[in-house]
Amino acid sequence: MADPAAMNAGGSLVGNFFKKYSDVMIAMTIVAIVIMMIVPLPTQLLDILICLNITISLIVVLSAIYNKEALELSVFPSLLLVTTLFRLALNISSTRLILLEGYAGDVILAFGNFVVGGNAIVGFIVFLILVIIQFIVITKGSERVAEVSARFTLDAMPGKQMSIDADLNQGTITDEEAKLRREKIQREADFFGAMDGASKFVKGDAIASIIMMLINIGGDFVIGMVMRDLEAVDALQTYTLLTVGDGLVSQIPALLISTATGLIVTRAASEGNLGQDLVNQLVKNDRIFFIITGVLLFLAMVPGLPAIPFTCLAGACALIGYNLNRTQKESFIKEPSKEEQQKAQAKAEATRPENIVSLLQVDPMELEIGYSLIPLVDTGQGGDLLDRIVMIRRQCAIELGLVVPTIRIRDNIQIKPNAYIIKLKGIEIARGELMLDHYLAMNSGTVFEEVKGIETVEPSFGLPALWIPESEREQAELNGYTVVDAVSVLATHLTEVIKAHASEILGRQETQNLIDNLAKTHKALVDDVVPELLSVGEIQKVLANLLKERVSIRDMATILEVLSDYARATKDPEILTEYVRHAMARQISQQYVTDNVLQCITLDPGLENKIVGAVQRTDHGSFVSFDPDTMRRLMNALNKELEKLTNIGSSPIVLTSPAVRLYFRKLVERNVPGIIILSHAEVDSTVEIQIVGVVRI
Numbered sequence: 173m174a175d176p177a178a179m180n181a182g183g184s185l186v187g188n189f190f191k192k193y194s195d196v197m198i199a200m201t202i203v204a205i206v207i208m209m210i211v212p213l214p215t216q217l218l219d220i221l222i223c224l225n226i227t228i229s230l231i232v233v234l235s236a237i238y239n240k241e242a243l244e245l246s247v248f249p250s251l252l253l254v255t256t257l258f259r260l261a262l263n264i265s266s267t268r269l270i271l272l273e274g275y276a277g278d279v280i281l282a283f284g285n286f287v288v289g290g291n292a293i294v295g296f297i298v299f300l301i302l303v304i305i306q307f308i309v310i311t312k313g314s315e316r317v318a319e320v321s322a323r324f325t326l327d328a329m330p331g332k333q334m335s336i337d338a339d340l341n342q343g344t345i346t347d348e349e350a351k352l353r354r355e356k357i358q359r360e361a362d363f364f365g366a367m368d369g370a371s372k373f374v375k376g377d378a379i380a381s382i383i384m385m386l387i388n389i390g391g392d393f394v395i396g397m398v399m400r401d402l403e404a405v406d407a408l409q410t411y412t413l414l415t416v417g418d419g420l421v422s423q424i425p426a427l428l429i430s431t432a433t434g435l436i437v438t439r440a441a442s443e444g445n446l447g448q449d450l451v452n453q454l455v456k457n458d459r460i461f462f463i464i465t466g467v468l469l470f471l472a473m474v475p476g477l478p479a480i481p482f483t484c485l486a487g488a489c490a491l492i493g494y495n496l497n498r499t500q501k502e503s504f505i506k507e508p509s510k511e512e513q514q515k516a517q518a519k520a521e522a523t524r525p526e527n528i529v530s531l532l533q534v535d536p537m538e539l540e541i542g543y544s545l546i547p548l549v550d551t552g553q554g555g556d557l558l559d560r561i562v563m564i565r566r567q568c569a570i571e572l573g574l575v576v577p578t579i580r581i582r583d584n585i586q587i588k589p590n591a592y593i594i595k596l597k598g599i600e601i602a603r604g605e606l607m608l609d610h611y612l613a614m615n616s617g618t619v620f621e622e623v624k625g626i627e628t629v630e631p632s633f634g635l636p637a638l639w640i641p642e643s644e645r646e647q648a649e650l651n652g653y654t655v656v657d658a659v660s661v662l663a664t665h666l667t668e669v670i671k672a673h674a675s676e677i678l679g680r681q682e683t684q685n686l687i688d689n690l691a692k693t694h695k696a697l698v699d700d701v702v703p704e705l706l707s708v709g710e711i712q713k714v715l716a717n718l719l720k721e722r723v724s725i726r727d728m729a730t731i732l733e734v735l736s737d738y739a740r741a742t743k744d745p746e747i748l749t750e751y752v753r754h755a756m757a758r759q760i761s762q763q764y765v766t767d768n769v770l771q772c773i774t775l776d777p778g779l780e781n782k783i784v785g786a787v788q789r790t791d792h793g794s795f796v797s798f799d800p801d802t803m804r805r806l807m808n809a810l811n812k813e814l815e816k817l818t819n820i821g822s823s824p825i826v827l828t829s830p831a832v833r834l835y836f837r838k839l840v841e842r843n844v845p846g847i848i849i850l851s852h853a854e855v856d857s858t859v860e861i862q863i864v865g866v867v868r869i
Contacts, residue, residue: 573726
């Protein structure tokens with residue numbers, strides 16, 4: 173008795189062999205098919221190849237039946253070309269043998285004698301019927317379906333891509349799932365485009381079969397009478413019978429392949445294979461079969477019609493209907509209602525440990541909107557908020573070097589219909605209200621005539637503004653207002669919130685992703701710093717310090733170069749941040765320089781010495797300790813000097829010495845939001861510094 177383990181091992185070896193050398197075998201097969209058209213084949217080999225052709229066609233049509241979707245047989249267009257070429261090569265080889273020897277093997281002879289009863293005329297008629305069925309019915313329909321599918325698939329690609337982007341922005345799918353879905357869309361477009369062209373092979377094969385049939389009959393008749401001295405009737409009977417047998421042998425596989433083509437291009441919205449879909453969709457309603465039973469019994473009683481076939485079929489339909497009716501009643505009794513099923517399922521899932529654990533997960537960023545703002549997200553209603561969010565993430569990546577995580581959008585009926593809330597790690601950090609049918613008009617400083625509207629506050633910068641109807645938009649722009657639509661207000665607010673909280677968005681995992689991305693091009697640099705000199709957490713603190721003051725971390729290579737130079741001397745993230753800022757002086761200067769001039773205020777040298785002297789260092793960092801009276805006088809003097817910058821339209825920039833910048837920022841950043849503090853080491857040497865005022869106490 174054979175050893176099962178040995179058989180499995182042998183089967184595995186054969187399978188591995190075919191997988192390993194499949195490319196070589198396919199190349200040799202195609203070359204052999206071309207050679208078959210030139211080199212005569214022995215009849216025994218031709219019989220084997222004809223049987224192989226029938227076998228391959230059966231494999232293809234059964235694979236098409238059991239496929240759930242077209243892409244499961246994505247190689248079909250190429251396979252269709254190879255099988256068509258193989259079938260034509262067999263036709264040429266068999267025709268050569270019929271003309272030369274009057275015999276082309278047992279398979280063709282059997283088809284000529286047994287299938288059509290040895291009658292050449294009957295065989296010819298059967299052959300023509302098969303060709304007509306294949307050419308006019310199956311091939312013509314498959315060709316049209318493939319053409320329409322290719323066109324519709326290409327037209328639907330942009331919509332499908334937008335749907336994937338929308339799901340990705342809402343957090344319903346991951347980046348990997350989005351990538352796979354995009355690849356599938358591309359493969360579908362390529363497949364149906366190839367099928368549109370490949371269906372022409374089947375059409376051409378059907379036409380070629382008819383032409384070859386007529387040529388062979390004429391050529392065989394002439395050769396039989398002229399070269400073999402046969403009577404006209406004998407020649408016609410002998411050679412026509414072989415030609416018809418040859419045509420039938422080739423047309424049966426061709427018909428199977430055509431059927432497979434039609435099955436593949438017509439498969440749509442399937443949940444199972446063809447057999448399962450037919451049973452599930454046709455045999456499901458008992459009333460249909462009871463009605464058919466009545467119709468068949470009526471036909472059985474009509475005089476002149478055969479009663480037995482109709483009666484048998486009526487009995488079969490009645491049996492099917494009875495079984496369906498009984499099955500539906502049993503399922504109705506046994507199965508709970510839909511509401512009960514939903515409640516039971518919700519209860520079961522709520523008690524699962526893994527689902528309870530999943531509730532602990534907090535989305536990095538969320539945007540909750542009232543139900544009146546849902547049209548902003550619905551692409552069917554012209555909403556483009558999802559596209560705006562994609563652009564916001566791109567903008568933050570370019571300006572800050574920060575990969576903003578997926579922003580999940582939810583509707584919340586507990587807030588005002590026209591309100592929205594921006595959350596960071598589940599906590600509200602900003603909110604606002606929109607009026608979808610209005611525009612926001614802001615005074616840009618050049619307004620010479622006011623317009624009427626609903627007073628409000630612009631959410632991003634807190635500026636006074638007006639909600640005006642669309643009819644007033646053009647007039648407001650002519651009067652000097654800056655007018656934006658509601659979705660732009662939300663997008664701008666979201667962008668500013670992300671920039672303001674960038675240091676909180678950047679975590680250790682995000683830092684690790686940035687380091688991994690840098691390692692693709694600067695592996696030696698990354699290996700030198702991480703983890704030998706600094707941990708990922710320490711690097712994350714440096715990057716967060718930079719983002720807190722809106723310094724871009726896009727140039728990770730320069731940042732790690734600086735950390736590599738100074739991390740051996742200190743591990744203090746704040747000191748390392750100052751060194752990085754010095755190295756990025758050109759980048760920092762460009763953010764605030766206008767016409768190569770930096771307008772700013774500076775600190776009195778005595779004040780700087782006083783700040784340095786008040787620095788207190790602890791295990792948790794350093795801070796400046798000022799008494800309340802000194803702190804009050806400092807803030808008054810600072811605000812007075814900053815007004816000078818505001819009056820000339822400049823940003824609130826304070827220029828200090830490198831040793832003081834860090835401590836002065838800690839001292840005043842809470843009391844003066846938006847203040848920009850630079851040191852002399854962070855200003856490029858080519859920039860002209862224009863000091864507007866000096867802070868003294």
